[in-house]
Amino acid sequence: MTSKNSFLASIKEDNKRRLWLWLSGAFLFVIFAPLLFLVLIAGIDEQYYLINYGDLAQKMLKQAAIGICEVMLGVNFFRLFLGGVFAILSAYSGFYWLDDKVRVDFYASMPEKKNRRFFVSVIGTFAMYSILSIIGLILSHAILSAFGYGGAYSALQTCHAFIMSLLFFAGIYFICVLAISLTGNVFASVCAIAVLSLYELLIRGILIGYSEFQRYIFHLETDYVPAFTPWGSLVRAIMKEQSTGSIPATSYLMIICLTVIVAVLSYLAYMYRPMEAAGKTLAFKKMATWLKFLLAIPAAVGVGLTAIVVSESESNRYLFVVLLVVIICAVIACAMIEAIFELDVKAVLSKKLHWIITAVAAVIVFFVLKEDALGLDRYIPDKNNVESVAIVPDNFLDSYMFLGESMGYMSSQQYCSENMFITDIDSIYELMELSMKSYDEDCLKTNNRDVINYTRYTKYDDAVIVIRTKNGRVIYKNIPVPINDERAHEIEKKIFSSDEFINGYFCLKKYDFTDMIPEEGWHEFSNNYTSISLNAEETGKLLECYKQDLDEFDYDKICNEGPLGSVYFTIADNNFGIYNYMRSSSFSIYPCMKHCVDCLENIGYKVPQITPKDIASISITYYEDSDIDDTDIEKYYYNMIGDSKTVEPKSAVYVSEDDIEKLFPYISMSEYSHKWGQEDTFEPAYNVEAEVNTAKLFEGNERVVATNVRGNTLVYFSFLKGQVPDFVKKDLGIE
């Protein structure tokens, strides 16, 4: 039996031999991090806050200090990076002896049980990290308190950060120990660390690559982050925290479980590792062949899928080239891995049977994915097994606010998958089926796997459908919904006007923000020619009115209207006397939203009725002189994104009252952006800009600010579809 004292003496002796690690850790955690923290805290410009924020200065100063605190002490990538680096160094210093025969002879011959040697190193390392990390955090906190910014919030945050960074440290540390135990030299260990850390990322990358050239598969952004590595699960937890404001217990459990699994694996690999493995690439020779296949096949498939995604070409000739690339990659990967295994360049030419197996397997996997042999792209669960669905139209009505329970940002798909439960499954399935049918037909016409030209943007709008099955599965489909399909429009009307959709899509329906609008936040109503600043009370009233308008929401009405403008506002939480977050968002107001329109009028913004007399000039720009077809409109779109060399614009300016009077009936004010599910109602090849005397329109209301061009405001108009008058065409030289 080994006494406790002897165990502690061994830990002490082990740490004594890793003095350099203590010093490195002390530098990172006790000197570098607190010093950097001190520099940042001392760098807060008090004068700036006193001058600019008056009574709020102290509060804002504290806010700034907490901001730095979050970056330096909280769960953040700076601390995780330090912890990760230290974990790699610790694992290497504790187990590097496994890679060298001389050291193996020394340590393995000592009268010390193998498992004890493992625990001596592990416990010593964790003690070292914890001590140094805690000292560093206490020092940083002392600095924070010395500057008068310390408090319960930062203390809590720091404790949380320590636990999270300890878990991250443990994850990276055990991955490294596992890698070292599975290999026999430094080069192989580094490769193994990379493989163990990034393999899941590679596989996910391939699956994402696969879905890129499928039509209907959709991935949430969290799907891209590995779930089965300790670091990946931590990144997922941080993403979750950013969206919901807190890390759920299940995420902690997941991180701890994964860390424990990796720790157990590293222990088993260490215990069963043959000592003669020192110096070789692999400790367990039997792994070699499988490992080679597991690495070479995804690598070759990945390259093939990348080539397909990058090129967009569907020709047989290109496919043949890609196939050749897949085969060559499989062979090269196989040969390189064999050379690494044998630590001999000459080994590249050995085991040619593996080349053939890998190449054949890679080609099969490539085709299975490319041709969607498993049918995942078109897979829709049986309607009878579906519990509820959600539909997430892309940028629906310019509403961008999707917040979690703790006011963290979320994607619209995440938000709706958590909040929208539509029971009219038949309608959603009908919409999906007709959309997919229409899209498939268009793809067939162009003989492409996807419609990626102008038609895609003018004929379809994307919606993500979330399907929840009765057995708890959640399936996401990305559906291009045809804009001009009457039946689709009918279904949309029915769905989008339903309470299930309204309550599940609009964040404002879920939360009461009345007490969360800070005075110092940014609140305004604006459109493309005027803006009016709002105070917290006015903003709160507008939010309430918007809620009431949503209660009376009529999608059919909104389809025929353009927005009047958007309300921009900020919400914040100040539970601790400081803001632990500030969120900015916006929503658009349409003429049919009577409560909002009335509220705006009470605030002092009445929607102006522009007459020809208010207009000083109208300038028209046209981008193509031939008949407009899809190709030309595409050129127009390219023009919009800056490739103006492709099309020479033509322009005409009208300044006389008669001309303006004559032109005015043909133009209407442009909408801000494309409205979901609606065909564009204007002529896209024409830009119509009018200089409007808005100062006159808002006379007496000093709060309204208008953009100023030569004393006027530039307002964007458009010609309605098919209503470009002949005299304009003549003036522009269009035949």
Place this chain on the structure above:
Amino acid sequence: MIQITNISKSFDDIKAVDDITVDIGEQIVFGLLGTNGAGKSTLLRMVSGILKPDSGNITVDDMGVLDNEEAKKNMFFISDSPYFFANSNPMDMMSYLSIQYPLFDKDKFRDYLKTFNLPEKRKIGTYSKGMKRQLALLLGICSNAKYLLCDESFDGLDPVMRQGIKSIFAKEMDERGLTPVIASHNLRELEDICDHVGLLHKGGVLLSKDLEDMKLNIQRVQCVYSSEEDESKLLQMVEPVKTERMGSLCTYTLRGTREDVENAFACVNTVFFETLPLSLEEIFISETEVVGYDIKKLILG
């Protein structure tokens, strides 16, 4: 006692140790002799519990060695390239080993360091190769482990140091029953130090015998016969392992005890007769020839 029974060990396709059975008794200096690649180091690494045998069994004082703390406390393995911690001095090594070997004799270690002129505060990295070997041997001796397994540890030691270590071995063997096991590829290295020698070749044991037994059973004599008939008569009684002739002076290497040989020569008339001492090398030549090997090719090159 170290009992090695039917031990085999392969590295990939190479059979390093092939079904070896040998016992290493207590309080003797056991020499493990063999060419490079004969399996000496592998055998010692298995005995010291570093490597796991593919088959067979090793016990040290009736205890299995693999991951057995108690059994390993009785052994100290000195590899052919002794390992010392980076930037360490002899005191650092002592500090570590005294935790691993609770019976480590620190005072004795300090005394030995002085005796061998090894500065205790100097970094081991600055020591010469021979000094490092001495230090490794002293650490092993002072660990108070019963079995000291030395892999080529005497290579590069000068004769004075060899003698010094040899006398420490004798003292420790006498005082606490130390059993050094010394592996070497050089027969001459072991000649003056071993009591028992095991000869390894191609992973197997060619022979394992006490040196005294070997010396007792083989004799070398020089003689000058009175007549040719006497010579013929003698050769009918004995079968020399080796015969050399310089003029009328004949030198024979003969199997048998001294008494047997002298009795045979008493039956013939000789002008001159004397028995000569045999070197270990000569004994091995004769012993390995018996089992069909040419020792010169194996050990002496």
